[in-house]
Amino acid sequence: MSDLLVRLYDLPHFDADARVAAAGVVVRRALPPERHIVLDWIATTFGQSWASEAAVALSSLPVTCWVAVKDGALLGFACHDATAKGFFGPTGVGEAARGQGIGEALLSATLRGMREAGYGYAVIGDPGPVAFYQKRLNALEIPGSDPGLYAGMLRSPD
Secondary structure: OOOEEEEHHHOOOOOHHHHHHHOOOEEEEOOHHHHHHHHHHHHHHHOHHHHHHHHHHHHOOOOOEEEEEEOOEEEEEEEEOOOOOOEEEEEEEOHHHOOOOHHHHHHHHHHHHHHHOOOOEEEEOOOOOHHHHHHHHOOEEOOOOOOHHHOOOOOOOO
């Protein structure tokens, strides 16, 4: 599937930010000493490939990985600049925490972080929920970007 392009200078208001905060979920930039905890959770929940990408985001300064946490439990994460500069992702929310707006709040925080870092646009590489990104962010398909950056990537036999 083709990559998507998002205008960071024209981000919409995200209702999920307030809804998630009201539910006691804190969305924040991950801290370097949490690296092993976050990476273990990502590897267990979403696989080693995503953990490998997130490791880059967690090794950057400033860290380019955001986490959603409630009562000391990790619920989800979102990264940028993990595989390539200007790319959003990977991102994921644990199965038990889905449907509460946490993914959208992580998306919001990460895209704002990219804008604050000086990016005008974000690329969502190999996006999963294309319709969501198009509806929520007015994301545009990038012609000729399939298979994109991940073409020829080595894959584990999981």
